Amino acid sequence: MELLLGQVFNGFSVASLYLLAALGLALSFGLMRVINMAHGEMLMIGGYLAYLTLQVVPGPWRLVAALPVAFVGAALFGALIHVVLIRRLSARPLDTLLATWGLSLILQQGARSLFGAIGVEVTAPAWLDGGISVLGIELPAVRLFIIGVAIAVLAGLALLLSRTRIGLLVRAVNQDRMMAAATGIDAGRVDLVVFALGTGIAGLAGVMLALLGPVTPTVGQSYIVPAFLVVVMGGLGSIRGTVAAAVILGLVGSLAQISVDASVAQVLMLVFVILFIQIRPEGVVANKSRALDV
Amino acid sequence: MSPLPDRLLEVDGVTVDYDGFKALDGFSLTLDAGEIRVVIGPNGAGKSTLCDTIIGRVRPSAGRVLFRGQDISKLPEHRIAGLGICRKFQAPGVLASLSVADNLGIAAAIDKRWWRSFGFGTPPAEAERIAVILERIGLAGRRDVLAGTLAHGEKQWLEIGMVVATEAELLLLDEPTAGMGPAETTRTAELIRSLAGDHSIIVIDHDMAFVEQLAARVTVMHQGQFLMQGSIAEVRADARVAEVYLGRAK
Amino acid sequence: MFRLKRQFVVAAGVAGVAAFAPFVLGGYDLNLLARFLALSLLALGIVLTWGHGGILSLGQGVFFGLGGYALAMHMKLTPLAPGEVPDFMMLGGLEALPAWWVPFGNPGFALLAVVLVPGIVAALFAWSVFGRRVGGTYFALITQALALAFATLLVSAQETTGGFNGLTDFQVVLGLDLNGAEAGRTLYWVTLLVLALGWAGVAALLASRFGTMLRAVRDGENRVRFLGHDAAAYKIIAFAVAAMLAGAAGALFTLHAGVISPAMVGVVPSIEMVIWVAIGGRTSLAGAIAGTLAVNFARDAISSAFPDLRPYALGLLFILVVTLLPGGLAELLAARFRKVAR
Helix, strand or coil: CCHHHHHHHHHHHHHHHHHHHHHHHHHHHHHHHCCCCCCCCHHHHHHHHHHHHHCCCCCHHHHHHHHHHHHHHCCCCCCCHHHHHHHHHCHHHHHHHHHHHHHHHHHHHHHHHCCCCCCCCCCCCHCCCCEEEECEEEEEEEHHHHHHHHHHHHHHHHHHHHHCHHHHHHHHHCCHHHHHHHHCCHHHHHHHHHHHHHHHHHHHHHHHHHHCCCCCCCCCCCHHHHHHHHHHHHHHCCCHHHHHHHHHHHHHHHHHHHCCCHHHHHHHHHHHHHHHHHHHCCCCCCCCCCCCCC | CCCCCCEEEEEEEEEEEEEEEEEEEEEEEEECCCCCCEEEEHHHHCCHHHHHCCCCCCCEECCCCEECCCCCCCCHHHHHHHHCCECCCCCCCCCCCCCHHHHHHHHHHCCHHHHHHHCCCCHHHHHHHHHHHHHCCCCCHHHHCCHHCHHHHHHHHHHHHHHHHHHEEEEEEECCCCCCCCHHHHHHHHHHEEEEECCEEEEECCCHHHHHHCEEEEEEEECCEEEEECCCHHHCCHHHHHHHHCCCCC | CCCCHHHHHHHHHHHHHHCCCCCCCCCHHHHHHHHHHHHHHHHHHHHHHHCCCCCCCCCCCHHHHHHHHHHHHHHHHHCCCCCCCCCHHHHHHCCCHHHHHHHHHCCCHHHHHHHHHHHHHHHHHHHHHHHCCCCCCCCCCHHHHHHHHHHHHHHCCCCHHHHHHCCCCCCCCEEEEEECCCCCHHHHHHHHHHHHHHHHHHHHHHHHHHHHHHHHHHHHHHHHHHCCCCHHHHHHHHHHHHHHHHHHHHHHHHHHEEEECCCHHHHHHHHCCCCHHHHHHHHHHHHHHHHHHHHCCCCCCHHHCCHHHHHHHHHHHHHHHHCCCCCCCHHHHHHHHHHHHH
């Protein structure tokens, strides 16, 4: 029982990471129908930025300083990628996959040249040591912090989309790009902002990864494939669907680990997604759309 | 209940619900064999959804679609197509990297089972049909041109040709004259009139000049519902039609 | 337009010339060429699926691996006396051969498995995805997850798959002594023959009505469906055929490299396979073979001289080819020919 509860908690904390990694992918995919294969490297950049911040900033609360640094750094990087690469390829989703994968190779090797292949350690601050005990299971503070950050990001995003002007523009372009453009909305600008926002969130995810283990040039790779599966399962352009898919996959992965090892659990996640497609090919949250895709 | 022998299509109280928005709301329509029917209505009246429902792209949440008396509202799309219903879409969608003849060939294929595709060339019966249609749609001289390089009007005719090539009994033509000039529109109307008798046709359009040239019965839709039906003159004279087209509330 | 006769003539001509390579090249270079010709066989399948079918698979390494492992398992079993188990299994503490290994002792079964296992796995996988109308980017992402899962499984099931090191140290295949003087040449010719047959076969497939249907599905899948065709069937078949080619390529590659390991089948190698074809020209069979040879020879040269440079070069190549030259070298050459002809 304790094992089960522990794995459920673990599932939620892994799901939080999947969600932070997948939100940016899902936002851009909904809006532009493209997937950025270098998204995993945005996590990596966030991780290294956290490491650098902790080198420079003193004091116990320096982790809090690392969050905005990682967010802004990764967002700027994302904006650059969008301007240089994504925008040029926006009508060719499969080519975008390939080009951004090339970029991911370059970024990984760049990190290897700058920081070495071994990886750097980020020590979690003292206030994240220990944990609390609930129902006889020990909940590590780091994991609680990660879940908290994911919830905060989600709440912030929901506020942004529902209450702000940019949120309104995003929803307009998401609904009907041509119509939005016809009413004078600069859809390209909206794409850029959303893309940068998404990579910024990935940067935050990178800080979370840095708390769990060393930051290596390939640190993003271990979370990005599950994040892709979250996007596949989530349903086009739906944040609710992305959240649900992240939680489901996080739980499937960690509950599977009660009886099988981690690598088989990964296979089971894939099998689960394929089975899921049989039942709901349109994703967890289906947007019945009239958009013609003939 | 046996349907009348000459009744080809019966849309019976169909409702289609897009997340709370009723694109079709208890809509009914019947079509006899060999008839041309024009469906008009303001934007958002549900005309395209009607086509989508008949060909099985959209599933009704209530009501039935009967084709020759058989309920087709739950069949997969390719089965519906196999029964003899074919639709031309609103957005021009010829197969761009295939030649004009290959586009027609794919539509004209008599045996559409995949394992029959492992062969070369076009079976003679289909080649003959393709040649006839090329003449009919006026593209005989352009049979080997890539469809993606055709002019806009030519693409529309090719698409009508593809629909005809399926030898479907019921053709659904969604805005066949979109983006055409008056001369092209007249030619298209002639083409469609020449198809009646061999096929039953539902035409969706809102170009009244074109609708007049078709000289067919007209069904008017509004907000997913049946509004009225009659000749073009009757429709023009109808106060309710004028109201919905002018956008006044009832 | 796909001119079949010309394809046959070119394929036969190229194979005829390449057949003399063993008399010109040294042992090492011949081995490299043979490996890359085996990889070209896989590239033909990518032309079929991606170039003509619009299906981007980032998991071709899986089918390559299935073919490679099928033959490797057979080669591990050949020299054993009854009751013995391969060396790595003994190290892992296994005393009896796992049941799923047993049939691979039969050469006929192993050879069939080289193409049929990838073909069947691919067909089932594609049927479960395309059959539900899931395609495009979604399909690419799922195939990548498949590649990751496959490689991870191979590593974790150490005692029955050889784990991270894979299967290696082969002595004999179907009676041919792999350490013998003639082995290199013989295997080279076998590879060349299989490649030429594969080339002709895929060319025929692309020129048939099937090829037209496949391109039609790429251009407008819904349109084809509403014209009464089962669009998914064409994608499933193309994907399965590509997987069979990948399986045969994996088996041949394993013969030349003397090893098959998870490092050759995972996410990164799988996506690299696409770039070979992107560079050569995604719709051109000759281009795909040329691209595979060019990238791999260049890669071999760069890797030994400047190992750090390889990811930069490969990454940049991806970006530049995809953004600036989506038709690949084949398009560049075709444009040049048109200019000359004018």
